[in-house]
Every structure is written in structure tokens, then in C-alpha cells.
Amino acid sequence: MPGSIYQLWNIFMRILISGGGTGGHIYPALAVATYLRDTYNAEILYLGSDDGLETQLVPAAGFRMETIKAGKLQRYVSVKTVKGIARVPVGMVQALGIVRKFRPDATFTSGGYVAVPAGLASKVNGVPLLLHQQDVPPNLSNKLIGPLASRISIAFAASQQYFPANKTLLLGNPIRQEILDVRQISVQEARKRLGLDPELPLLLVTGGSQGARHLNQVVARALPELLQFCQVLQISGQKLFAETQTLAESTMAGLEESLRQRYRLVAYLSDEMPLALQASELVVCRAGAATLSELAVLEKPSILVPLPPALGSSPQELNAETFSRAHAAEVIRNDALKPGLLISRVQHDINSASLLEMAQALKGFARPDATQDIAAAVVEMAQSKDTLAPAHKGRKV
Numbered sequence: 406m407p408g409s410i411y412q413l414w415n416i417f418m419r420i421l422i423s424g425g426g427t428g429g430h431i432y433p434a435l436a437v438a439t440y441l442r443d444t445y446n447a448e449i450l451y452l453g454s455d456d457g458l459e460t461q462l463v464p465a466a467g468f469r470m471e472t473i474k475a476g477k478l479q480r481y482v483s484v485k486t487v488k489g490i491a492r493v494p495v496g497m498v499q500a501l502g503i504v505r506k507f508r509p510d511a512t513f514t515s516g517g518y519v520a521v522p523a524g525l526a527s528k529v530n531g532v533p534l535l536l537h538q539q540d541v542p543p544n545l546s547n548k549l550i551g552p553l554a555s556r557i558s559i560a561f562a563a564s565q566q567y568f569p570a571n572k573t574l575l576l577g578n579p580i581r582q583e584i585l586d587v588r589q590i591s592v593q594e595a596r597k598r599l600g601l602d603p604e605l606p607l608l609l610v611t612g613g614s615q616g617a618r619h620l621n622q623v624v625a626r627a628l629p630e631l632l633q634f635c636q637v638l639q640i641s642g643q644k645l646f647a648e649t650q651t652l653a654e655s656t657m658a659g660l661e662e663s664l665r666q667r668y669r670l671v672a673y674l675s676d677e678m679p680l681a682l683q684a685s686e687l688v689v690c691r692a693g694a695a696t697l698s699e700l701a702v703l704e705k706p707s708i709l710v711p712l713p714p715a716l717g718s719s720p721q722e723l724n725a726e727t728f729s730r731a732h733a734a735e736v737i738r739n740d741a742l743k744p745g746l747l748i749s750r751v752q753h754d755i756n757s758a759s760l761l762e763m764a765q766a767l768k769g770f771a772r773p774d775a776t777q778d779i780a781a782a783v784v785e786m787a788q789s790k791d792t793l794a795p796a797h798k799g800r801k802v
């Protein structure tokens with residue numbers, strides 16, 4: 406509890422935060438950093454890669470940042486791999502210097518290759534490290550620095566199998582406040598605020614922060630049938646907007662205007678994303694960790710089309726499997742997704758008790774307090790400086 410004496414003490418608390426690469430790694434780190442700063446008055450330094458998305462997002466969020474040369478960790482060999490390896494020792498030396506100078510009381514990392522030198526440099530300097538695992542299976546950087554961590558926070562219980570039980574805490578993924586707040590608004594009201602029909606079921610389609618081409622195309626082809634019984638809000642992803650629009654216009658060409666009105670295509674939603682999730686009856690999406698955590702908190706049933714591992718090293722199939730095994734979501738494999746199958750599944754779900762069943766099962770995955778719980782665990786580590794201090798909530802799994 407951050408009382409006044411604590412806050413006085415906390416003026417002197419310094420926390421190093423690191424995580425990079427995709428928004429999927431940076432946003433949770435920023436959520437925890439913001440909570441630590443605003444609630445515990447902690448001094449934050451963000452350690453990022455000099456060529457990552459964090460160079461834009463972190464200063465925009467108002468945090469001090471130091472950057473290093475972090476090598477990209479790839480499981481295959483290419484020119485990039487060699488260049489990446491060459492950057493590793495340089496980045497390590499830079500990280501060591503930054504940690505020595507800042508002298509943090511604790512470090513929090515949320516994945517991405519920059520987390521490796523941040524974690525190593527913290528360990529070398531005796532700084533306790535809390536490492537956050539967002540997806541069900543650990544990513545490469547977390548596999549590398551997992552053994553150095555004092556604590557590991559996991560988002561889903563299924564991750565427990567990858568880490569030692571005595572230092573693992575099931576705390577969930579940080580979720581932005583706007584998503585938590587939108588629970589106060591009814592589904593009908595959310596649709597109204599988006600200018601949609603308040604009474605017609607809404608199918609939300611999202612391929613994660615970048616969009617998913619195959620998902621976009623299958624949905625666009627299914628529109629003439631889907632629009633007979635629901636309205637569709639499709640988020641294509643910035644780069645895929647034009648091609649999705651062209652396809653959707655051609656498949657809807659013969660449809661009467663009243664049905665065409667039921668379709669809305671956008672490239673990306675920023676402030677309106679929480680409303681769009683809350684307005685939906687069913688979501689068709691990839692199985693990224695942040696998306697799944699948001700669906701759980703809002704109890705939104707979904708048909709998950711996980712990104713297949715062949716397109717990179719995707720943890721999404723395991724994420725999706727975890728949800729479907731608990732009946733918290735349905736799964737269609739990427740290569741099995743065809744317009745006919747999508748139409749029949751959506752039609753069946755919208756008119757059946759399976760939506761209620763999924764909503765009920767999602768409660769088991771919902772962790773609305775993740776940000777504050779993770780922040781509290783970081784503070785506890787910082788205060789005790791004990792690398793294996795007892796869990797603040799005793800929620801070890």
C-alpha cells in the first residue's frame with residue numbers, strides 16, 4: 406500500500422524498464438512503468454534498442470530513455486543475423502554502463518531482444534529482475550534470461566510448465582485502463598457511440614496490431630452472407646487497408662444499400678478500440694497475447710485464427726489452444742479458414758448458447774488487476790532487494 410511514508414521512501418526508488426520490438430512487448434512495459442511512476446512515485450528509466458519502435462513510443466509516453474545496440478535474435482542464419490550478433494557485445498557493454506550509472510533497485514522486462522542485455526546487466530550488478538511472459542510459451546529472449554530472473558510473472562497458468570514454480574507468479578497481462586473502463590458501458594451503448602445499429606449483433610474482425618491478410622480476404626469474401634444476419638466492423642491493419650477495401654467492394658457489388666450499410670472497414674482503431682471490443686457479439690481475430698487478455702477481461706467470445714508458426718516463430722497456436730481447451734474461444738486453423746466455414750461458424754455461434762458458454766469460461770482468464778499486481782511485485786522486490794522475496798500476494802502457481 407503506497408502510504409505517505411512509503412511514498413517518501415519511494416522518492417528514492419529507481420526502476421529500470423525494458424522491452425522492445427513490437428507494440429506487443431512495449432505497451433505492457435509502459436503500462437507497468439506508468440503505474441510505478443504515478444502510484445509509487447518511482448523514478449523510471451526505460452532501456453530500449455536504438456532501432457526499435459520503443460524509440461517513438463517511450464518518449465511519447467513521457468519517460469526518460471537510454472538506447473543501446475541490441476542484436477536481433479533470430480533462429481535462422483542471414484545477413485541480418487550476422488549484423489545482429491555483431492551488435493550484441495556492444496549492446497551488452499552499453500547496458501552494463503547504463504545500469505551501473507542508474508543503479509536501479511529493480512528491473513522489469515517484458516520481452517524483445519533488448520531485454521536480454523538489460524536482464525544480464527542487471528544480474529551482473531546484483532539488481533533483482535522481474536521478467537514478464539505474455540504468451541503461453543516463452544519467447545527466445547525470456548528463455549535466455551529466465552534463469553537470471555528473481556521473479557517471473559506469467560499471464561496464463563499454462564505458462565507455468567516452462568518456469569520454476571518457486572519464482573513464478575500468475576498475474577496476467579497489463580491491460581490499458583480504457584479497456585477496463587469500457588466495461589461500464591452497455592453493448593448497445595457502445596454500438597451507438599460507434600454509429601452502429603445498437604440492436605444488430607456486431608462481428609468484430611481484427612488481425613492484431615498489424616492486421617492479417619488471409620483473415621481480411623476471407624472475411625471480405627464472406628460479406629454477402631454475413632451481412633444478412635449481423636453487422637461487421639473489420640480492422641484491416643494499416644498496410645492492408647486498400648486491398649481489403651477493393652475486395653470488399655467487389656464482393657458487395659450486388660448487395661442492396663441497406664445491407665452494405667452494415668459493413669464498416671477501418672485501417673486501425675486507436676481510441677475507439679475499447680468501444681469496438683465492447684460493442685461486439687463475437688470477435689474473429691488472431692491469437693496475440695494482448696488481444697486474448699482483453700477478450701478475457703471483457704468476456705468477449707471469439708473465433709481465433711492463430712498465426713501459424715511457418716510464418717515466423719509464432720506462439721499463437723499454443724495461446725489459442727489454451728483458450729479453446731477451456732471452451733473460452735473457438736479455433737479455426739489459418740489454412741482451414743474459408744468463407745463457407747467462417748459463415749457457418751459465425752451464424753451458428755451468434756444464434757446459440759456457445760456465446761454464453763465462452764463468456765463464462767473467459768472469466769477464468771480475466772486478470773483486470775495485472776498492471777497493479779505486477780507493479781506491486783516489482784516494488785516488493787525493489788524494497789527487499791531479496792532476489793527471492795516472498796510473493797506480495799502469495800499468488801504463486
Ligand SMILES: CC(=O)N[C@H]1[C@@H](OP(=O)(O)OP(=O)(O)OC[C@H]2O[C@@H](n3ccc(=O)[nH]c3=O)[C@H](O)[C@@H]2O)O[C@H](CO)[C@@H](O)[C@@H]1O
Binds near residue numbers: 613691693696721
Ligand atoms: C505477428 C506477431 O509477432 N504477433 C505477436 C505480437 O502481436 P501484436 O503486436 O499483434 O499484439 P496482440 O494481438 O497481442 O495485441 C494487439 C494490440 O493492439 C490493439 N489494437 C489492435 C488493432 C487496432 O486497430 N487497435 C488496437 O488498439 C489491441 O487492442 C491489442 O492491445 O505480440 C503479441 C504479444 O507478445 C504476441 O502474442 C503475438 O504473437
